[in-house]
Amino acid sequence: MQALRLIFEFFKVSTQAEMAHRANFFIRFLNAILNLATGVLSLTVIFNQVESIKGWDMPSAMALLGVYLLLAALRGLFIGPSLESVAGMDGEIWQGTFDFTLLRPVDKQFLVSFRHWRVLMLFDLCLALGVLGYAIHLMQAELTLLAVMGFIITLIAGAALLYAALLAFSALVFWNSGFLFTWIINDLFQLARYPVELYPGWLRLVLTWIIPVGLMTTIPAQALSGKLSWQWMILTLLFTIGALIGASWLFRQGLKKYTSASS
Amino acid sequence: MNHQGGWELIKNTWQSWLQHRGFFFLLAFGWMLPLLVYLMIWSAAASEGSLAGLSQDALAGYYLVLVLVNQLTYATTNWTVGDNIRMGQISRWLIQPMSPLYHALSSEIAGKVVFMLFSIPVTAFLALIFRPQFNLSWQQSLLFIPSILLAWALRFFWGYWLALLAFWATRADSLLAxxxxxxxxLGGHLAPIRLLPNWMQSLAKILPFRYMSAFPVEILTGFLDKNESLTGLLIQLGWTSTAYLLYRLVWTRGVRHYEAVGG
Amino acid sequence: MAEPIITVKNLTKVYRVPERAPGLSASIRGLFKPKFQDVEAVTDINFTIRPGEMVGLIGPNGAGKTTTLKMLSGLLYPTGGEAKVSGYTPWDRKAEYLQRISMVMGNRSAMNWDIPPLDSFRVLSKIYKVPQDQYQRTLDELITLLDMEALLKKPVRNLSLGERMKCELVAGLLYQPDVLFLDEPTLGLDVAMQRRLRIFLKQYNQQHQVSVILTSHYMADVSALCERVMLIHHGRLIFDGALQELADKLAPFKLVKLQFTTPPTNLEGFLTQFPSVEYLPSENGHHILRIARSDVPKVTAEILSNLPVADLSVEDPPIEAVIDQIYEEGKV
Structure with a gap:
């Protein structure tokens, strides 16, 4: 209850701060449209040359693009700005104001995860839902209720995995405050634009089990087109839970390191 | 013009950039990644033969050269122009007996050196994985040199005049995005120009963007015959001159505006 | 006497700092066999503080003041020793504990710079679960005391340094903490604003009986606010007691300022008969003598009866000078 109330407050204050810069509106709209246009155009160009690549055709790739844009929008909405304000350039660790965060009588992981919101990303979110809708329209015939449920579950898992990865990479800043770890995961996340099956075998393994950007988008898209086996679904869920626990552990270790060594 | 002072500035900038190489390597990694994604996607698409006459090996050659050319021509400096104008840094430069262009050029040249320290070894390593192949002739190599110099100048001056619009509009850097x-x-990143749909190909050949990145690569990897190369060079020269004139125009008008409103 | 609110026993903090020798081969060796150096930041510190007390923690840069404050606020694990603040061990950082303490730092901001302070305050009140009516009352009181009604609606970014410090204080006191750690609260402020904040802190302390530990480089802050000071040097607590006592102990001399009706012909020659007197360079017509405390009556009597004195005053040396002397000598 307290958590929800705080999230509401954070959201309100962030909105206020964002409205202060009117130019942001224009920029965000432009970015969102550019994102959408490049995504859709890329698929058009690729599937203009080939019917399908390794079993992925235009509708299923479009569904994956929708998932990608949706997760990117969620990241931009709050996970990214919140964690960046701690671990990023000019972040709290860098500036030394993280002390204040540590002194608040609230769970620290909650605080660093939900504090900053970029409200205009809701527009990106809508566009992403639009792409998903369009993809579903393209593959209409194959859609079942079971597939939709599997899709929703794995989509949530994908979002949770993305959160865990960002949290874990942000936590590394406690060991080396000068290095922008969050940039690495942001860069690698671009690989999630396309199904992992399209990458060479060794990279596929890395993107599935080590830096699971592949699991985040490929699995939900497969679920939607009914290509996902229940074994994979369970494996993904277990992996997600493990990743969440692991990331949270790493974050707490980081806090310990910070409070034993900072000067 | 004070060339001696300019050279000293270049040396200083280079030294300070080298000290932050971790940061720049990360930047370079971020630029490299999307290109590698499309290399792998097109590789997968071409796995059963070739696409428009391009085999997997030829695609690998194209993209790996593009990685290097893209980093050599990418004008990082332009992103800081807007900040320098807004924060008033530009006032300090205006009173120095040296063209402010040198400040941009110094970080440009310094940056290239640092980026190459990262990119050349990484590309060499990637060449072991992707096995690129292309025939290198003397003619291609000779034409490559002016084309890459022009590509850099075009991309730099084009971005510079856009960035200088910050004299009037605060968020002009979104034009850089x-x-x-x-x-x-249209610059050959999403796909080699010849894999694009026809309407995009025609656009690519007219607009300046191909001549900022893909064009030198196409020359070096033998995508173009002699006539196409020479015509391309002429168009490239035309766009570069236009960009330079636009820069001169915007700069003189901008400074006048800046002085009029008192910075 | 009331139970102490802060008890510190044998508190020690040792940082392990990796040693880096210059040169490439040395840094490669360091990769495999890192060498560490132990740096004692705080060594074996003991003290207690009563509720409502205001204590100044002073010492030169790097003496261990901030390390001590950070351990007491729970931001830093100590290497050894214990501390109890309000009945809690600070570094457990229990929510109930954090609710009771506050840290205000002169060089770091807890405010969101993009929005007006009033909004930051509201978020903080939600974080600290302050009931609505109590929040309103506290806020009104603080705003009146600090005279900052006009600042509430401007984004923090547009406030001056002093105005921002006022906001930091409100942010730190909104939830009525029992203990307040003030780290250089007047850093960089002009003299008028320093005085304004001192008056506020004194008033607030009297009305709310909050216990305060204050570090400051400005002795004026400490002497105006704190009857008791603790002096840390090289990580050790070398003095704990009244400020006046410290000054007496440290400065066993007084300054005598003299003005003459006619310039004396041989002042320095006259003074050689008193070995404990030191003649300091004169300042715009004033002659200044440094005289051992015990010799002051005798020497002034001699001067008055033998020289054409127009004005004579006896003063304590400025506290800054005294403190400077300890910082340099490192002992009391």
């Missing part, structure tokens, strides 16, 4: 997107779509 637009430029990046156009280069991605």
């Amino acid at each position: 637009l430029q990046d997107t156009m280069i991605f779509l």
